[in-house]
Amino acid sequence: MTDDTLHGGGRRGFVITIDAIAALSFMLLALYFIQSTSFNPVMLKGTQLKQISLDTMSVLEKSGRLNDLIEWNSTGASEVLLTTPEQVCMQLTITSMNGTLFTVVDKPGCGGIGRESQVVYGGFRSGGAVFSSTLESWYNQEVTE
Numbered sequence: 001m002t003d004d005t006l007h008g009g010g011r012r013g014f015v016i017t018i019d020a021i022a023a024l025s026f027m028l029l030a031l032y033f034i035q036s037t038s039f040n041p042v043m044l045k046g047t048q049l050k051q052i053s054l055d056t057m058s059v060l061e062k063s064g065r066l067n068d069l070i071e072w073n074s075t076g077a078s079e080v081l082l083t084t085p086e087q088v089c090m091q092l093t094i095t096s097m098n099g100t101l102f103t104v105v106d107k108p109g110c111g112g113i114g115r116e117s118q119v120v121y122g123g124f125r126s127g128g129a130v131f132s133s134t135l136e137s138w139y140n141q142e143v144t145e
Helices: 003-037 041-062 065-070 075-082
Strands: 088-096 101-106 117-126 129-139
Touching: 041 065, 041 075, 041 088, 041 117, 041 129, 065 075, 065 088, 065 101, 065 117, 065 129, 075 088, 075 101
Parallel strands: none
Antiparallel strands: 088 101, 088 129, 117 129
């Protein structure tokens, strides 16, 4: 072997090492950027809770369960609330348009309001009268922790 072969091979190894270090640095920088900007579980949980609340209110309205409450039958509304995920707590409040509390239905097994809650409002007619519905939801701390 000549000196030219040894030196040329050494330069080639040095260039490959620099190339590998640059690629590794770029990859680590990209991973850091992706990790720091992408996932926010608190925001996701709030968005999911809001969607569950909107869907539940829609089911209560379209299935006639809100009208059943005016006739003092809370069984249907309770059944709808029980179909929501175990970790979600809900309280449905019906008031007349003059602000008088008509009825309140709580999802069984839930107590108190959690750290983060969502509120969905609605209105409906029953027997010629207009009522307001409020569905408050939160995560059951005992189930989610």
